[in-house]
Amino acid sequence: MNRKQKKVLIRILIASVCMIILHFLPLDSVLDGWLRFFLYLIPYLVVGYDILIKAWKGIRNRQPFDENFLMAVASIGAIVLGRVRTGDYAEGAAVMLFYQIGELFQSVAVGRSRRNISDLMDIRPDYANLEDDTGHTERVDPDEVEIGSVVVVSAGEKIPIDGVVIEGHSSLDTSALTGESVPRSVREGEDVISGCINTSGTLRIRTTREFGESTASKILDLVENASSRKSRQENFITRFARIYTPAVCYAALALAFLPPIILLIARQQPQWGDWIMRALTFLVISCPCALVISIPLTFFAGIGGASREGILVKGSNFFEALASSDTVVLDKTGTMTCGVFEVAGIHHAVIPEEEILEYAALAEMHSTLPIALSLLRAWKKDPDPARVSDVEEIAGQGIKARVDGREVAVGNEKLMAVLNIVPQPCTSVGTVVHVAVDGSYAGHILIADRIKPHAAEAIHELQSIGVSRIVMLTGDRKAAAESAAREVGIEQVFSELLPEDKVMQVEQLLQTRRAGTSLAFVGDGINDAPVLSRADVGIAMGALGSDAAIEAADIVLMDDDPLKISKAIRIARRCIRIANENIVFAIAVKLICLLLGALGLAGMWLAIFADVGVMILAVLNAIRALKVRHL
Amino acid sequence: MKKTYKIDVDCANCAAKMEDAARKTAGIADCTVNFMTLKMIVTFDEGAEPKAVMQDVLKNCKRIESDCEIFL
Numbered sequence: 001m002n003r004k005q006k007k008v009l010i011r012i013l014i015a016s017v018c019m020i021i022l023h024f025l026p027l028d029s030v031l032d033g034w035l036r037f038f039l040y041l042i043p044y045l046v047v048g049y050d051i052l053i054k055a056w057k058g059i060r061n062r063q064p065f066d067e068n069f070l071m072a073v074a075s076i077g078a079i080v081l082g083r084v085r086t087g088d089y090a091e092g093a094a095v096m097l098f099y100q101i102g103e104l105f106q107s108v109a110v111g112r113s114r115r116n117i118s119d120l121m122d123i124r125p126d127y128a129n130l131e132d133d134t135g136h137t138e139r140v141d142p143d144e145v146e147i148g149s150v151v152v153v154s155a156g157e158k159i160p161i162d163g164v165v166i167e168g169h170s171s172l173d174t175s176a177l178t179g180e181s182v183p184r185s186v187r188e189g190e191d192v193i194s195g196c197i198n199t200s201g202t203l204r205i206r207t208t209r210e211f212g213e214s215t216a217s218k219i220l221d222l223v224e225n226a227s228s229r230k231s232r233q234e235n236f237i238t239r240f241a242r243i244y245t246p247a248v249c250y251a252a253l254a255l256a257f258l259p260p261i262i263l264l265i266a267r268q269q270p271q272w273g274d275w276i277m278r279a280l281t282f283l284v285i286s287c288p289c290a291l292v293i294s295i296p297l298t299f300f301a302g303i304g305g306a307s308r309e310g311i312l313v314k315g316s317n318f319f320e321a322l323a324s325s326d327t328v329v330l331d332k333t334g335t336m337t338c339g340v341f342e343v344a345g346i347h348h349a350v351i352p353e354e355e356i357l358e359y360a361a362l363a364e365m366h367s368t369l370p371i372a373l374s375l376l377r378a379w380k381k382d383p384d385p386a387r388v389s390d391v392e393e394i395a396g397q398g399i400k401a402r403v404d405g406r407e408v409a410v411g412n413e414k415l416m417a418v419l420n421i422v423p424q425p426c427t428s429v430g431t432v433v434h435v436a437v438d439g440s441y442a443g444h445i446l447i448a449d450r451i452k453p454h455a456a457e458a459i460h461e462l463q464s465i466g467v468s469r470i471v472m473l474t475g476d477r478k479a480a481a482e483s484a485a486r487e488v489g490i491e492q493v494f495s496e497l498l499p500e501d502k503v504m505q506v507e508q509l510l511q512t513r514r515a516g517t518s519l520a521f522v523g524d525g526i527n528d529a530p531v532l533s534r535a536d537v538g539i540a541m542g543a544l545g546s547d548a549a550i551e552a553a554d555i556v557l558m559d560d561d562p563l564k565i566s567k568a569i570r571i572a573r574r575c576i577r578i579a580n581e582n583i584v585f586a587i588a589v590k591l592i593c594l595l596l597g598a599l600g601l602a603g604m605w606l607a608i609f610a611d612v613g614v615m616i617l618a619v620l621n622a623i624r625a626l627k628v629r630h631l
Numbered sequence: 632m633k634k635t636y637k638i639d640v641d642c643a644n645c646a647a648k649m650e651d652a653a654r655k656t657a658g659i660a661d662c663t664v665n666f667m668t669l670k671m672i673v674t675f676d677e678g679a680e681p682k683a684v685m686q687d688v689l690k691n692c693k694r695i696e697s698d699c700e701i702f703l
Binding site: 004053054057058061063066067103106107110114238241289292293296297300 | 647695
């Protein structure tokens with residue numbers, strides 16, 4: 001609790017003690033009339049003076065209809081009625097007391113979740129250890145570090161600015177950014193991004209960006225500005241409060257004066273006191289605080305909880321669209337597949353498979369083409385240049401080289417044809433690298449983009465949460481697209497698409513989606529910015545370090561696990577459900593109590609509990625949206 | 632031009648009132664108050680001087696909600 005909240009708590013305690021003492025004092029016989037009135041004014045003013053002041057200011061600024069006004073009128077009215085009729089002032093003072101208890105509770109709850117979420121997103125670096133030319137380090141504000149400077153990050157510190165490691169190796173804790181708990185290891189020459197925590201060795205990093213452009217700043221910016229785009233529920237509440245509060249004030253006024261006047265006209269007892277009391281009860285019940293606070297709190301908590309899981313949402317309106325997504329369109333490369341070419345298999349081997357790979361890797365060791373790199377990666381050993389000689393690269397065909405004194409040819413069918421060797425065709429989808437040793441066929445290596453480990457599971461998850469249409473779009477060849485789709489379990493595939501074809505496909509799918517549902521597009525943020533913005537919700541994945549994706553998408557998945565797609569939908573759905581629960585619950589309870597109050601069946605005490613109780617329950621319910629770990 | 636300011640305010644309704652007051656201030660094109668993150672995101676009119684405009688914004692906010700604060 002902060003100072004302000006503590007002050008309110010002390011005022012509440014003093015007022016409560018006063019009320020209890022006053023209740024048990026034998027006032028009826030000893031003290032009566034004005035003395036009793038003034039004694040009750042003590043707790044009333046102690047707990048409620050600021051509300052009265054605010055209400056007065058509201059009237060002076062011609063914006064009278066807010067909850068301060070409601071509470072001030074209701075409590076003053078109850079006390080005045082007490083003076084002229086019953087001699088009971090407890091109700092008036094209690095209205096103020098319980099209202100303040102409710103407000104304090106709400107303020108503490110909001111503060112809690114605010115802190116909770118900022119702890120979750122604890123990626124803002126406070127300082128950078130800047131190294132100058134003499135090797136001396138100085139602790140500075142990250143804002144002051146220029147591009148190309150060298151910063152030193154010791155174990156346990158946060159990487160302040162995006163950059164490249166120039167010395168040292170370590171493992172990085174990226175969990176604050178991605179929700180992924182497995183540390184990522186880095187070494188010299190590798191890119192690192194700000195917001196990760198260095199867990200072991202010391203790293204020297206040459207910065208490649210300014211602080212403001214670094215990943216940590218961008219993410220914080222995104223999360224903090226998230227709620228400026230509001231969901232339908234939030235807009236509803238704002239509009240609702242604007243109409244509702246004046247409406248109940250006039251209704252209360254009507255309730256106070258119309259029935260007595262009608263009774264007077266009908267020559268009956270007008271019962272002014274009764275009707276005014278009912279009107280005041282009506283005012284207390286009608287206070288819209290439960291809604292006004294709990295709906296934004298729900299979305300705040302939901303978005304905060306999602307960010308902890310590495311799912312960044314740019315606004316609560318996107319949560320809404322995500323929750324109702326019935327069509328999910330996925331890109332293939334980088335979304336369903338790793339987007340990196342890897343050795344997928346060695347087939348028709350005449351000599352041992354390891355030898356084929358070894359010859360191929362050595363022959364290709366000087367090449368920097370993706371295929372050569374994947375061969376070397378698969379071989380996993382450091383190549384020895386002394387073993388390789390007479391390397392001859394034949395463009396569009398492959399490489400010939402002398403390895404360990406043997407004639408090795410690595411390349412496609414054309415190369416084999418030139419060498420008069422008959423290659424075995426491959427039945428799998430991918431790039432085939434044939435290998436011949438000393439003029440005879442040795443076998444071939446299949447290099448293919450690998451399906452992500454969780455891809456099939458992710459598609460199954462999407463189906464099981466009720467997404468009725470899952471479509472894959474890709475620029476890749478038909479055979480590759482269909483084999484990938486089969487492997488992950490997607491039935492609808494469109495292949496060989498140019499970026500603009502993808503937009504057209506998505507537009508067609510948008511037209512045929514069911515009314516009231518939305519279409520989500522998932523891509524890796526590279527080349528699919530137009531589609532990301534055309535879909536109802538654009539989800540970019542594997543966005544860590546990719547600015548373009550963070551800019552273009554509505555929802556950003558920080559790591560590249562496709563299981564996060566269904567998780568994001570689940571989180572969004574639960575958040576929307578909680579918001580709707582709160583709206584229905586609060587309005588229903590209020591309407592019932594308003595009716596009971598107007599009929600005179602509910603007194604001031606029930607009104608107080610209806611107001612504060614509903615607010616507390618709604619706030620507690622809203623906070624549930626923060627807990628998303630096991631969704 | 633767009634700027635973000637840290638604010639302090641007690642309740643969601645008060646935050647909405649601040650937003651209203653800021654929007655009506657001369658020199659402000661748009662303003663969003665985020666109660667949850669306690670941030671005010673202000674878009675200034677073309678050619679407006681943020682420092683001077685924000686003083687007016689603060690004054691207008693103080694008038695409708697006495698215990699609010701904008702950290703300029």
